[in-house]
Amino acid sequence: MTRRLAFLDTETTGLDRVRHQVWEVAYAIDDGPIVTLQLPHDLDHADPAALEINGYADRVGTVTLGWRQQLLADLDDVILVGSNPGFDQAMLSKALDAEPWHYRCIDAPAGVMWLLDWDEPRGLLSAAREMRGRGHTIPMPDHTAAGDVATTRAVYxxxxGEHR
Structure with a gap:
């Protein structure tokens, strides 16, 4: 059985997994379109720097109706692929109060680390730059959930492709 891959990214109100919340999630199942959902959240403990980086003020919209049921259905038994997917998993499992995905995940920039023999992991921006330098068409990450999903999928x- 080959599991589906869900390329996924979250935008949050900060980096603290206890105090902060997911406000936007985007994902694409295998070669499918990128789906973006906005989740209910509050700004009581938000980190202003995080909100500035992810463009919260310019992009926040209406909470997507049925977001929880949609995520539970779409992410059922998928393998999550992300940039630092452990963070996204932790934040999203808190929002969902569930973990419908497979217990293993893939960190796409870590694949670049192994391919290029880096001594330690780097972020999505470095991975995208390096793979672009090797002739691949890869969009640059933009700190939006959808944009970073597109970059992650292209890096993966x-x-x-290079491994094969």
């Missing part, structure tokens, strides 16, 4: 495919 580039690493897989």
């Amino acid at each position: 495919r580039a690493v897989r």
